[in-house]
Amino acid sequence: MEQSLSLDNPSSEVDSDQALMLQYAAGNARAFELLYVKHKGPLYRYFVRQINDLQLAEDLYQETWSRVIKAASQYETSAKFTTWLYRIAHNLVIDHVRALKPVNNFTEVFEPEQDHEAQLGCDDANLEAQMLDSQKAHLLKGCVANLPQVQKEAFLLNVEMGFTAAIIADIAGATLEATKSRIRYAYKGLKECVDLKWQGANHD
Numbered sequence: 001m002e003q004s005l006s007l008d009n010p011s012s013e014v015d016s017d018q019a020l021m022l023q024y025a026a027g028n029a030r031a032f033e034l035l036y037v038k039h040k041g042p043l044y045r046y047f048v049r050q051i052n053d054l055q056l057a058e059d060l061y062q063e064t065w066s067r068v069i070k071a072a073s074q075y076e077t078s079a080k081f082t083t084w085l086y087r088i089a090h091n092l093v094i095d096h097v098r099a100l101k102p103v104n105n106f107t108e109v110f111e112p113e114q115d116h117e118a119q120l121g122c123d124d125a126n127l128e129a130q131m132l133d134s135q136k137a138h139l140l141k142g143c144v145a146n147l148p149q150v151q152k153e154a155f156l157l158n159v160e161m162g163f164t165a166a167i168i169a170d171i172a173g174a175t176l177e178a179t180k181s182r183i184r185y186a187y188k189g190l191k192e193c194v195d196l197k198w199q200g201a202n203h204d
Helices: 014-023 028-049 054-074 079-099 116-131 135-143 149-159 164-172 176-203
Strands: none
Touching: 014 028, 014 054, 028 054, 028 079, 028 135, 028 149, 054 079, 054 116, 079 149, 079 164, 135 149, 135 176, 149 176, 164 176
């Protein structure tokens, strides 16, 4: 018997995505269609930006939804649906990276004396200003591709998905401190990379 949650008015105890997933687990195929339509674009972009291979990105994207379907009967609302979905996607990306080479390592020193949230906000504003310039936006895209894997994922989830450091930490299975460091190092590295490429381009 299907749960009686309304698609238009999901239970107040869970968010709309969680309610839809519970309905799908109970046999409501329409609920899955709504989830798929809502998340397909951002999820696909997540894979494309992480992996410079459109066919592989498509394969991992499809595998993510396949795993969502397979895990539907065991789904619990202990985590937001979006967090759960991107944790599946994250694990697939990590499996792929590990199959090719060890995951990129970098120093994850957390500097507690720094105001990380203020740092992120400042750097975010700087990068947004750079992205207004089409040439610098192109340079930024290339710099993102060259980031260490863990920094690239943290940056993309923070900037493109709007996820907080806490949510990203949950998705990646990392500590909040390490996640903030990854985001901070990514912003710092990107700013330096864009500035360097921009100067080089203007001197050619």
